[in-house]
Amino acid sequence: xxxxxxxxxxxxxxxxxxxxxxxxxxxxxxxxxxxxxxxxxxxxxxxxxxxxxxxxxxxxxxxxxxxxxxxxxxxxxxxxxxxxxxxxxxxxxxxxxxxxxxxxxxxxxxxxxxxxxxxxxxxxxxxxxxxxxxxxxxxxxxxxxxxxxxxxxxxxxxxxxxxxxxxxxxxxxxxxxxxxxx
Amino acid sequence: xxxxxxxxxxxxxxxxxxxxxxxxxxxxxxxxxxxxxxxxxxxxxxxxxxxxxxxxxxxxxxxxxxxxxxxxxxxxxxxxxxxxxxxxxxxxxxxxxxxxxxxxxxxxxxxxxxxxxxxxxxxxxxxxxxx
Numbered sequence: 001x002x003x004x005x006x007x008x009x010x011x012x013x014x015x016x017x018x019x020x021x022x023x024x025x026x027x028x029x030x031x032x033x034x035x036x037x038x039x040x041x042x043x044x045x046x047x048x049x050x051x052x053x054x055x056x057x058x059x060x061x062x063x064x065x066x067x068x069x070x071x072x073x074x075x076x077x078x079x080x081x082x083x084x085x086x087x088x089x090x091x092x093x094x095x096x097x098x099x100x101x102x103x104x105x106x107x108x109x110x111x112x113x114x115x116x117x118x119x120x121x122x123x124x125x126x127x128x129x130x131x132x133x134x135x136x137x138x139x140x141x142x143x144x145x146x147x148x149x150x151x152x153x154x155x156x157x158x159x160x161x162x163x164x165x166x167x168x169x170x171x172x173x174x175x176x177x178x179x180x181x182x
Numbered sequence: 183x184x185x186x187x188x189x190x191x192x193x194x195x196x197x198x199x200x201x202x203x204x205x206x207x208x209x210x211x212x213x214x215x216x217x218x219x220x221x222x223x224x225x226x227x228x229x230x231x232x233x234x235x236x237x238x239x240x241x242x243x244x245x246x247x248x249x250x251x252x253x254x255x256x257x258x259x260x261x262x263x264x265x266x267x268x269x270x271x272x273x274x275x276x277x278x279x280x281x282x283x284x285x286x287x288x289x290x291x292x293x294x295x296x297x298x299x300x301x302x303x304x305x306x307x308x309x310x311x312x313x
Contacts, residue, residue, distance in 0.1 A: 006227050149192065177186055
């Protein structure tokens with residue numbers, strides 16, 4: 001994947017497939033400790049221990065349409081090659097929590113990418129799932145919550161181009177305000 | 183400095199277009215809409231499915247074609263990503279592979295609007311005389 005945003009787009013769909021009702025995504029720029037943290041937490045089905053061990057194996061997948069599953073191995077590789085860490089914790093019936101930690105100043109650390117696009121696409125594409133995105137920097141915090149948006153405009157799936165463009169601009173401006181790394 | 187956009191601004195925007203949205207909601211319930219599924223798994227995303235989905239949503243709306251664009255998982259055609267499945271009302275779904283913006287425009291223009299077939303169909307649901 002070219003950037004963190006695409007990884008988020010990919011991984012949140014794992015949560016959706018695990019029938020999660022709520023997915024919490026957070027990106028934390030911890031400049032003081034030179035850490036860039038991506039955290040994804042869902043309340044989906046979770047995984048048994050043996051499945052959890054196999055999850056980052058590129059030749060394991062829960063799908064039947066193909067024999068490889070690269071979503072988790074790719075994020076793990078991207079985190080570890082910056083000298084960072086990766087962890088996946090899961091409990092059947094409770095949910096799954098993914099934590100990828102990048103070394104922020106490392107040249108291989110992926111850029112954030114067009115997170116505005118990704119959040120709006122997920123909001124439109126997963127009508128039964130509440131998505132919360134929190135971006136933290138040294139200058140503040142921005143929170144994007146599909147629940148708050150649904151309260152105002154109803155079903156996001158029926159939204160038109162004008163609303164989608166507005167949402168994207170809102171995300172970009174708010175991230176700029178807290179000086180989020182692009 | 184400009185004020186940053188907030189949810190209050192969204193409320194105002196929404197109130198301003200209330201009438202327009204109602205119209206869409208009633209129309210969207212009928213069966214007579216084009217349905218497009220964009221494959222958005224790891225393979226699709228890595229090949230640029232996000233851009234295609236954005237493009238399709240905006241382009242269909244601009245052309246005022248009643249359509250529902252949704253995302254789906256991998257259909258097993260990773261070699262041909264981005265792939266999209268187009269269902270025109272009254273017809274069997276067709277899966278197109280290797281869709282870039284140029285091909286997406288072609289599919290809208292030729293297949294959806296003018297009902298002509300275009301290249302690049304994946305043999306997912308070909309029917310033969312035997313079955």
